[in-house]
Amino acid sequence: MRSIYVILLLPLVVVIAFWLIARVEGTGTSASRPGFFQRNGWPIGLYLIIAVGFWALFIIVLPMIYMVDLSFRPKLPLSQMGGPKDVYTLQNYRYFLFGSLTSTAHWNWIHINAFFTTIFASILITLLNFAICYPLAYHMAQSATAERLRVLLLLLIVPYWVNDILRAFAFRVLLSSGGIVNQALMGLGLTSEPFDFLAADVGLYMGLSYAYLLLMIFPLYNAIESLDRNQIEAARDLGAPWWHIHAFIVMPHAKPGIASGCTLVFMLCTGAVATPMVLGGPRTMWFTPIVYDRFYQLFNWPQGAAYAFLLLVACIVFVLTVLRITGLKLGEITR
Amino acid sequence: MAAAVELEGVNVTFGEFVAVRDANLTIEPGEFFSFLGPSGCGKTTLLRTISGFIEPTRGSVRIGGEDMKGFGPNKRPTALIFQNLALFPMMSVAENIGYGLRVRGVPRHERDEKVKNLLIQVALTEHGHKKVSELSGGQKQRVAIARALAVEPSVLLLDEPLSALDLKLRQHMRAELRAIQKRVGITFIYITHDQGEALTMSDRIAVMNAGVIEQVGDGRAVYAEPRTPFVASFVGENNRIRGRVASVEDGFATLETPLGILKGRNPVGLTPGAEALLFVRPESLALRANGSTVGFEGETLDVAYEGSVTHVTLRVRTGQKITATIGGGAGAPSSNENLRVGFEPKDGLLLALPASH
Structure with missing residues (x-):
């Protein structure tokens, strides 16, 4: 019974919390402006409230709260759920750290390693993605002709009509021992025997980088596009070399776009499931397949929830830290 | 002393369109020189050719006697003030002014000293730490001037910098620009479609029409002694x-x-x-x-x-x-x-x- 209360009351708390934040930030309606319904008309106003409310509560808040709640419960057969054994416990989190529900004698290195490797590799992929996308976005935003821009956009978007799984398997075929890349390398005499790209995680990083390219390009493009061309020229006229202009004029201006692109790519990389499963080498330990296994191999939903929740918290903390360091506010990302 | 800027047979074409045709001109050191003409007459193109953003299709640009062919805008002894000023919004006023010095690797204390002097020169002493967006139109104008002067150019190029100001401020800034030019003594090349600006500030004026320099002379000459029908009807x-x-x-x-x-x-x-x-x-x-x-x-x-x-x-x-x-x-x-x-x-x-x- 208790969990029902939690699940029903927490959304209310969340709503009140958001309302308070809105008040503190001063975005609440002020007296001088016409009221919400006056501005939108009551049909649209009502629709907005219901749609946004439904979206926020039933699609975001409720499932999350349910999973968080689940992560603090033991794994029980259906008949015992809600029974005397169904109490709040930290055992799922303990399992992540120590590999046991009760003992704290040994660290669970495999999972901890996978956890930090995933975060670290995601950072690298995000940086790689940024390095690939920034020049392209700059070119599209500042120097390409309208004609060239259309062609580039088309070339960028069309490949995404191919679905994720198909693309991942295609990469696998491409990079396998008998694949075209190895054949070419050997044909050119660069290597004498096939190089195992998949075991070296080259395939995984390629797949992940490629999968989220657009999510990096578009925020960057939008941000750079809004930069007044005269500022670039002014800097050049004042004697700045090209790298200085990028580092001190273009990038500071594009900071919200960079942050928004990087957070998107980073979050989605750490949470990617299909690509690591298909393209990961035999020794690759990406964290999401481990989470997936909790749910579908071990049928241990509480543990899976705890693992997923840990990943989410780590990512949020990481992103907020980066935002803090770069001096950006969360609201600026959406500009 | 070599002429500040010499144009010799400068032609600029964009595809079929001739933006500047056969410009021949010598601008003396310390001169306040204006290009006057209606919009689309090629005066901005000519200014960008002098500053190095455009290479002439034919002809040569010499600054201080030196041929500027192949020198980019960052390598020329010119500084350009843009029509919309193009101040850097993410930097403070002082950082804006010091930007040119920073890219030249001038040490910080020397830079600060120079920025302070420039702030005094343009009467913005109290505003160094402010953001550009906190300044008024006239103040922004003066920041742009200080930023350009900081790199000690031998020629300052101004692309209709007063056009965004209201009438009163514009008249005030005319006098101020003239005074700054007298004080620093460098060549000012000023682009405008406003004959009042050209006549009041300039030592000499080049009247341009459809890519051609129609007449060069002091204000009195282009007003009282026009040599082409265009000059006669455009000036006054x-x-x-x-x-x-x-x-x-x-x-x-x-x-x-x-x-x-x-x-x-x-x-x-x-x-x-x-x-x-x-x-x-x-x-x-x-x-x-x-x-x-x-x-x-x-x-x-x-x-x-x-x-x-x-x-x-x-x-x-x-x-x-x-x-x-x-x-x-x-x-x-x-x-x-x-x-x-x-x-x-x-x-x-x-x-x-x-x-x-």
Whole structure:
């Protein structure tokens, strides 16, 4: 019974919390402006409230709260759920750290390693993605002709009509021992025997980088596009070399776009499931397949929830830290 | 001393379009030089060619005697002030001014010292730490000037920097720009479509039209002694009457026009039979003139009283409108009054009709 209360009351708390934040930030309606319904008309106003409310509560808040709640419960057969054994416990989190529900004698290195490797590799992929996308976005935003821009956009978007799984398997075929890349390398005499790209995680990083390219390009493009061309020229006229202009004029201006692109790519990389499963080498330990296994191999939903929740918290903390360091506010990302 | 800027046969073409045609010009060190012309006449293109953003299709640009071919804008001893100023919004006022020094690797303490001096020069001492967005229009203008002066250019290029300001501020900034130029003593090259700006500030003016420099001279010369019909009608108000040269004598010529025989100066040496245009300034026209001057009949259409002067619009026999400006309001005619308009032959100016007319 208790969990029902939690699940029903927490959304209310969340709503009140958001309302308070809105008040503190001063975005609440002020007296001088016409009221919400006056501005939108009551049909649209009502629709907005219901749609946004439904979206926020039933699609975001409720499932999350349910999973968080689940992560603090033991794994029980259906008949015992809600029974005397169904109490709040930290055992799922303990399992992540120590590999046991009760003992704290040994660290669970495999999972901890996978956890930090995933975060670290995601950072690298995000940086790689940024390095690939920034020049392209700059070119599209500042120097390409309208004609060239259309062609580039088309070339960028069309490949995404191919679905994720198909693309991942295609990469696998491409990079396998008998694949075209190895054949070419050997044909050119660069290597004498096939190089195992998949075991070296080259395939995984390629797949992940490629999968989220657009999510990096578009925020960057939008941000750079809004930069007044005269500022670039002014800097050049004042004697700045090209790298200085990028580092001190273009990038500071594009900071919200960079942050928004990087957070998107980073979050989605750490949470990617299909690509690591298909393209990961035999020794690759990406964290999401481990989470997936909790749910579908071990049928241990509480543990899976705890693992997923840990990943989410780590990512949020990481992103907020980066935002803090770069001096950006969360609201600026959406500009 | 080498000329500040020399243009030699400069042509700039974009595809088929000729933006600048055969520009030949020498701008002296310490000169306040203006390019005056309507929008699209090629003056901004020429400025960008001098600053290095555009390479001339043909011809050469020399700055301080040195050929600038292959030198990018970051390698030229010029600084450009943009029409929208292009200040860096993410930097403070002081950082903006110090940017050019920073990219040159000037050490911080030296930089700070120089920025402080520049802030004093443009009267913004208290504003160094502020964001650019916190400044007023005139203050931003001065930051842009200081930022450009910081790199000690030998030529400062200004691309209509006053066009965004309101009238009062614009007039104030004219005087201030002139004073700054006198103080720092470097060459200013100023682009404008506003003849008032060009006339009040410049030592010399180049009037441009359709990519061609039509005339170069000081303000008095381009106003009082225009050499092409375009200059005559673009700089200041002018009345234009078309006709055919009847006779020439002693620097003057008579012109057969639909309004009768008129007479004016003939500085370009027109010969009898040539198609010509006669230009008379509104302020040179006298209303109710007696027979001693040349002139024609007209009917007043509109009388606009403007305080110190009154503008009278007349319709002449051909239907053309002629404007006369008379001092004060006294003696202003009423509407629909038929009267004779006259002018001294020395105030009339005859110029050849351009081929396209």
